[in-house]
Amino acid sequence: MDRKNCYEYPRPALTTDCVIFGFGGNGLKVLLVEREKEPFKNKWALPGGFVHENENAEESAERVLLEKTGMKNVFIEQLYTFTQPDRDPREWIVSVTYFALVNNRQLQLITGRDIVKAEWFGVGHVPRLAFDHNNIVKKALERLRGKVRYQPIGFELLDEKFTLTQLQQLYEAVLGTVIDKRNFRKKILGMGLLKALNEKEKNVGRRAARYFSFDRKAYKKLTASGFNFEI
Amino acid sequence: MDRKNCYEYPRPALTTDCVIFGFGGNGLKVLLVEREKEPFKNKWALPGGFVHENENAEESAERVLLEKTGMKNVFIEQLYTFTQPDRDPREWIVSVTYFALVNNRQLQLITGRDIVKAEWFGVGHVPRLAFDHNNIVKKALERLRGKVRYQPIGFELLDEKFTLTQLQQLYEAVLGTVIDKRNFRKKILGMGLLKALNEKEKNVGRRAARYFSFDRKAYKKLTASGFNFEI
């Protein structure tokens, strides 16, 4: 070790860890990777890595996401910073954590690559993870559940175009409730945030559902004039 | 400099900064301290300091609060972590920020001491601050405004006992709205979160108002059974 990185007082290493949520057919899922090194070698963990000197934590999280899972341009937001001195058995390591929401298309990307061993786990079936990562997942779930009702972030988990039933199932999965179909549609359409597309499902073996898309422009306009999203 | 704190890769210094809100007669206030050293010597800044190796960030924030302002046992919550590499002109310094809510009694404590030069500023009259601290204050205000409607944290800004008018004025100040007195009282009393005390204001030169206190026990019970606070 050379004398380059010496300081007057001890300093923590800085990492980012990312809780990536996806919405598959049967519920909300979180992406875990298998650790290739000690400590916790071969244990499941959140994708993460060290922050470089010339980048901020968010850039670092995005870089790590791309390197480890091949995902980019995903919705990402700072979650919490974990600073407990003994959270890493090696030394003082502080982690700025993020939570990310990806849709099915982004979710496909990773299955093609083989950058690290990664797997989706239903949020109810997350195994014992390395470090304090179970805590981080717990915090991310709380945040997602709290936020999904007051901000239109649920759309980040669906494809560009989606059916109202998919949207409803998403809310039911995240919130853990059952929602009345007619009331849900009345409410969500009444907000004026969805664009009805001239396109329907195909080859579904039943009546085909119409596709909708989230109208970001309309949402911006509405929020500017005091509108508050709420499900 | 000895060789004690040398690392393989560069590491950031870790600090905490704290946005402390108080509610004075005429609105919401934030506590600022004057910097005694370069950089930004004699400029206003948020109270903050370096995190020690054997403490977590929250303990550090509480320690700094006590050292710099004499406050303890205040409501404190992690806000956001600022990691922009050039946010400090000296070197790479990452700050885990907190927001704190103090009531009048805690607010008095500091005026007695003279630990650092500290002053309350109305949130609409915050001067140009050191580093990226104006950003931090902005973020804290957003958080407070977003949170005060869905969690009973407003009470942290009032004394143990308070009148309904004080509570209403607090919400009006934080949210920047005007609230109807009768509807406000109906709603807040209807929640069953306030204990009416057998005590009134004294020597006020008008009809004395009854004191109330926030019933934490009742709140815990209610949240456990699915109640959601909302103003």
Add this chain to the structure above:
DNA sequence: GCTGATAAGTGTATAAATAACACTTTGGTC
């Protein structure tokens, strides 16, 4: 091309919450 299976799509009536609004009462001062 008819039948059956499956989920899409749709309206109304009741209950609850919110919003608007003004006067009487009380404690203290002069």
Add this chain to the structure above:
DNA sequence: GACCAAAGTGTTATTTATACACTTATCAGC
């Protein structure tokens, strides 16, 4: 005891939320 200032108090109209069941479209199999 007259006056000042803010405390305290109900009702109605409007909006929003909730509960609830049948018809329609698409595809598959015959």
